[in-house]
Amino acid sequence: MLKIDNINVSYGQIRALQNVSLEVNENEIVALIGNNGAGKSTTQKSIVGLVCVNSGSITFQGKELTQMKTNKIVKEGVCLVPEGRRIFSTMTVRENLEMGAYLSKDKARFAENEARIYDMFPILKERYKQQGGTLSGGQQQMLAIGRGLMSNPKILLLDEPSLGLSPMNVEVVAKTVVKIKEEGIPVLLVEQNAMMSLGICDRAYVLETGSIITQGTGKEMLENEEVKKAYLGL
Structure with missing residues (x-):
């Protein structure tokens, strides 16, 4: 449904994203986790045209988005x-x-x-x-x-929805994201709260200094020793 293929994004001399590729299919919650400055928000902004992509491709339902203006992307059903x-x-x-x-x-x-x-x-x-x-x-x-x-929207991009919320409200947000998926709207979820996002997602990508370093199902990422140490505090 949404496919990002080897995109590169720079802010001046700083390479924010380097050959990032990911997919979001129908009826999926896909989590994108990583530390501050890893490029998570930049990835989402690239999808909706808020930052320019230097190279690579972003397609949604077969349509190329990288040359499309943000208002047109929103009309295609992509909401951030x-x-x-x-x-x-x-x-x-x-x-x-x-x-x-x-x-x-x-x-x-x-x-x-x-x-x-x-x-x-x-x-x-x-x-x-x-x-x-x-x-x-x-x-x-x-x-x-x-x-x-x-x-x-035909797809919803959520950027740090649990940021600054109480544990009770984090749980409300998590249940809401699951309900949105159940209503037929796939979600690309950017989160620093890795435990929450990996607990509800179908698949996940880990972004580090602008590059995807690993991916798998939410369950696989919860059991991944490197992910445990780096993002789950385990």
């Missing part, structure tokens, strides 16, 4: 929920969801999606008139994910 939530803090919960559905003119579909988000995150329904900036960190992350889902 960025690190740090990036909600509109002075807008209400409902207005944030409306922004997620900006490209859609189907009012019936909007109502259907809104109901789906409120079913997934009941607290957002309770606070739909509340300004986004007054929500807790966990609630803001729910809103960021909900806003992304309002765009009817």
Whole structure:
């Protein structure tokens, strides 16, 4: 479905990604783990056209994305929920969801999606008139994910969704990611919380200083001695 083939990305003289290749298939959660500065977020930004790819190929459902502008990539069904939530803090919960559905003119579909988000995150329904900036960190992350889902994505890219959250909210996010997959939307999950991401993913890639150093199923990565030492604190 999504295929990255030997992409290279540089920031000036710094090589951020070096011959990175990965795939996300239908009905999969694929985790991309690694330390700060490994290139995880750069990989996701490359997919949606927020950083330029020097060489290599990124295709989604057979279409080449590297020469496509970000707004066109979004129309193809690729949605990035960025690190740090990036909600509109002075807008209400409902207005944030409306922004997620900006490209859609189907009012019936909007109502259907809104109901789906409120079913997934009941607290957002309770606070739909509340300004986004007054929500807790966990609630803001729910809103960021909900806003992304309002765009009817065919694939969801999540960048550090558990960052800064309490253990209880990390568990909520993990269950949400699994539910999104069960609804038929594949997920590319970037996480520093390797234990959480490897526990729910189908497959995983480990990125180190801009290169993929190993890959396998989530179970295989949890049992990998090098991964245990480097990312699981075991």
